[in-house]
Amino acid sequence: MTTHLDDDLLARWALGDEAPDGPAADHLQSCQRCAGSLAELRQVLDAAGDLPRLESPPAEVWSRITDELSLDPDRAEPTVIPLPDARRTPNASVRRFRGRALVAAAAVAAVLGAGVGVGATLIVQDDEKPTVQAVVPLSALEGRSGTGTADLLKAASGEQLKVTASGLAAAAGYYEVWMINTDGKRMVSLGVLDPSSAGTFQLPAQLIAQGYRIVDISLEPDDGNPEHSRNSIIRGTLPA
Known part of the structure; x- marks a missing residue:
């Protein structure tokens, strides 16, 4: 069974608090699911900054x-x-980010x-x-x-x-x-x-x-x- 990257780790990468390295970076290169989740988080962060x-x-x-x-x-x-400011919440989960994505997509x-x-x-x-x-x-x-x-x-x-x-x-x-x-x-x-x-x-x-x-x-x-x-x-x- 494939073990995927931790949601909190992906969130920290999206926030720019940490950068992918070591085995985690190798996994990111080979796992479409984790790479897609990271891209989604980054898109949501960009959109969240423009919300009313x-x-x-x-x-x-x-x-x-x-x-x-x-x-x-x-x-x-x-x-x-x-x-709440997602950029200041390093432990935000993927679920929280995806919830904000629904709002961000509307604006x-x-x-x-x-x-x-x-x-x-x-x-x-x-x-x-x-x-x-x-x-x-x-x-x-x-x-x-x-x-x-x-x-x-x-x-x-x-x-x-x-x-x-x-x-x-x-x-x-x-x-x-x-x-x-x-x-x-x-x-x-x-x-x-x-x-x-x-x-x-x-x-x-x-x-x-x-x-x-x-x-x-x-x-x-x-x-x-x-x-x-x-x-x-x-x-x-x-x-x-």
Whole structure:
């Protein structure tokens, strides 16, 4: 019976913590199964780095949201939600990596051109045309200008959000698309929006069902800070 390489060892090689050597390296050269597992882990790690991130929103952002949704501000304190980082988990198993692979496969990242800063638009291509589940207007917040629409789509790869904006001022920095939870505690960044064209973003599974229904477009400075800038420009809410 063939003995295959340990899952933790393959994970460490994929993470770059160790390099194949000795008998293990010889086995890797001759075993298609182990070589395929290592290649899969490396692909997942590359894709995992482009998944949407969860951020802790600034107090000013939540103050506006709680006012709009008539939430009790004392019960709507934002909380930090840490995400596991596979690159920092040397003992991660193949099963864990394959679980993340299912998520990563649903979000194909296309990094925008130079000068964009942080963030990436998640563009999805499906053989079948997505169906429209809901369309909501995006309206300018007080003291801001611009308008737009957010289309919630159902595609073969899952739910998508198509965002179209117009009238956004040309300003230093970049525009970013966020999904804000109606509980007043959490938000997810989907990526960068080109204000001159529509952007289509793959939504993580069950995101809308979990209450992330507020579509927020913010103007972000190109300063390398991944947190919300507190400068929301247009916003709308998807139906429950």
